[in-house]
Amino acid sequence: MENITFFQLLTLALASFRLTRLLVFDKITEFIRTPFFDEIEEENEAGEQEIYYIPKQSGIKRFFGELLSCYWCTGIWAAIFIVGFYLFFPVYSGPIILILAVAGMASLIETIIQQII
Numbered sequence: 782m783e784n785i786t787f788f789q790l791l792t793l794a795l796a797s798f799r800l801t802r803l804l805v806f807d808k809i810t811e812f813i814r815t816p817f818f819d820e821i822e823e824e825n826e827a828g829e830q831e832i833y834y835i836p837k838q839s840g841i842k843r844f845f846g847e848l849l850s851c852y853w854c855t856g857i858w859a860a861i862f863i864v865g866f867y868l869f870f871p872v873y874s875g876p877i878i879l880i881l882a883v884a885g886m887a888s889l890i891e892t893i894i895q896q897i898i
Contacts, residue, residue, distance in 0.1 A: 791882075792878060792879065792882045793860075793863055793864060793867060793878065793882075795881070795882035795883075795885035795886055795889075796863050796877075796878040796879075796881035796882040796885060797856065797859050797860040797863045797864075797881075798856075798885045799881040799882065799884045799885035799888065800859040800862070800863060800881055801852060801855050801856040801859040801860075802852075802885075802888065803881075804849065804855050804859065805849060805850075805851075805852050805855050806852075813849075814834075814849050816842065817836060817837055817842050817843075817845040817846035817849055818834040818835060818836060818837065818846050818849075818850075819834070819835050819836075819837060819838075820832055820833070820834055821833045821834075821835060834850070835850075836849075836850055863878060863881075866878070
């Protein structure tokens with residue numbers, strides 16, 4: 782591990798960032814989060830309906846609901862997965878980590894551009 786380069790660290794960090802966002806926020810993985818949350822619908826001051834997701838109230842579903850509702854918590858597990866995958870299966874992990882890293886960089890660039898415009 783002491784031989785890790787800055788480029789490898791950056792790639793792993795971007796891949797971890799993207800995997801975390803994928804699990805916690807992206808619509809495409811909503812099916813993963815759904816079993817662990819209850820949906821609450823409330824009317825806001827403007828009379829519009831807003832939907833809130835709260836973790837289930839007990840058991841293992843509550844644990845995973847709490848985990849998936851916390852970006853920082855999910856991020857540590859995503860980082861453990863990414864680094865472990867990289868260390869133990871370097872041949873297989875390379876393309877997946879690279880794809881996640883490129884997507885992570887693209888999302889950061891998009892965020893910056895949205896702030897400029």
